[in-house]
Amino acid sequence: DARVTQTPRDKVTEMGQEVTMRCQPILGHNTVFWYRQTMMQGLELLAYFRNRAPLDDSGMPKDRFSAEMPDATLATLKIQPSEPRDSAVYFCASGRQGWGAYSNQPQHFGDGTRLSIL
């Protein structure tokens, strides 16, 4: 089965460092999502792209977070500078979205990046 691939699986770094998380969506999926999971907030949508164009990044702290999709096979989420409160599991998901037959398609998630900021 095709899978969403996220790297790294785990990341531990010190406060102030730049963190880059990468995601390879499933081939043929035209929408990519970034979610963050914490005990306090649960699963939150940070940003998403359709056909590589950013559609919504309202869930993302703009001053330190940035999300890009340089090509159809790679999405990145960067944090600079990182802070301890950014510690969470970050999930990438992809899906084939749109109207009609595609409108009810599920999002498929990667295994997540477990980020710890010391």
Add this chain to the structure above:
Amino acid sequence: AQKVTQAQTEISVVEKEDVTLDCVYETRDTTYYLFWYKQPPSGELVFLIRRNSFDEQNEISGRYSWNFQKSTSSFNFTITASQVVDSAVYFCALREGGYGGATNKLIFGTGTLLAVQP
């Protein structure tokens, strides 16, 4: 506003018992989609089932079944003859149909931790 409520924080059952996970949703849209995801201890999010708002037929798939009741805005999920491997956090999620293109955002409930004891 859209919202998903999973009132059960934790459920503990003994193997082979049947267990039902509750989900109540709120939405103003007439077209929407409902999903269940499973998050085992290893951390990944696994898509289980989906339902369209315009299809109220309930189904059974192996040990899984779901009960979609539009009148009560509920989308409950049942596991029959539970097994230890079913131990996980289960998330219910809602996606509204939207206008001018599917909105695609998934709104997750807070999850129900299911512990199946041997």
